Amino acid sequence: MIKVSPKAKHALVAIISVLAGFLVGAIIMLIWSYNPIEAYSSMFTSALGSMNGIGETIREASPLILVAIGFSIANTAGFFNIGLPGQAQAGWLTSIWIVLANSHMSPWLLIPYATIAGIIAGALVAGVAGVLRAYFGTNEVITTIMMNYIVLYTCQYLMQKVMSKKLRISTDATKNIPANGSFQVSWLTNMFGGSRINTGIFIALVCLLLFYIFMKNTTTGFEIKAVGLNKDASTYAGMSANKNIIVSMLLSGAFCGLGGVVQGLGTYQNYFTQTTTLDIGWDGMSVSLLGGGGALGILLAAILFSILKIGGLGMQTLAGIPYEIVSIVIAAIIFFVAIDYVIGLLFKDKEQPQPVQNKPVAATASDSGPQKTGTDDSKAEGGK
16 A cells, blocks of 8 residues: 555645546547647647637636635535526626626726626525525535526526616627726736736635635634534534524625636626536636635646647647537546545555553553552651
């Protein structure tokens, strides 16, 4: 048995999972007579071979980081929040609507206003599942799945039936937002070859840092972890399990809502009817799982997924290989992450030193033979 530390083991699982995912993709390409070397070469060239490609890769990573943070917070508390797409979609529509309806406002007021509104929208959607879990014991997997579709069709209804026609170009798409409400800035666009990179990446990096500090150095972060490890023990220790359940879900939804804001105000600059749940929700979950829920792991996993997503388009254009291969690679990576217990059979965690237990006096005496008692010693001293 090879012994490694838990952190090294997780890093090893992630690396092996990524390599195995690429291998599965290569095998499938070979079966269908495609050249995997040419495919992966064109993928990385498209994603990283030009300033435009790098800019698009960074742009793609920004919402994934935020959604992954949201999933990680809920997962740390012991809840599997798979309502990420709906929470992100609520943030997206809300922020676009706010900007279009208040286009006369100064950007110093409009952008924070729209961003905070999108964050609140995502938090409220997730909060529904949190309240149901805390007070009624409802399984959050079921409620968050259902909330995805409730949000999907509610957003469609709101845009088509409630939103003013002045804010739309059709029943399926809004107008583009004005420059004073956009995350895109000319100096970033020019620096990265006309790509759609925007200030969302700075928001994502700041949130990663705040997430790390929050989980490592705050009382609420500690309580969320404690509830996730053992709800009954944390309650016995004086922590409010219900409060931490709701707080963790609200925070999870808030970060997902912010991911939707970045997608709307940063990437697309408008909102359009969604025919299915948002990809950034599922991809963000995958990023969190691959990254182990840690800040550094999320960052690296988001970059990898962005390379796959952006490079996959180039792979299709340059090498003539279907984009669906990328989806297969991503699915394979997550599959191997999910079965990391197999890796655990090969790589055993280092054993932690156990505290030495003092033997009972009676046992010690019996092990070492007859011992002089304190009374005998005092008699001996008194007889001298």
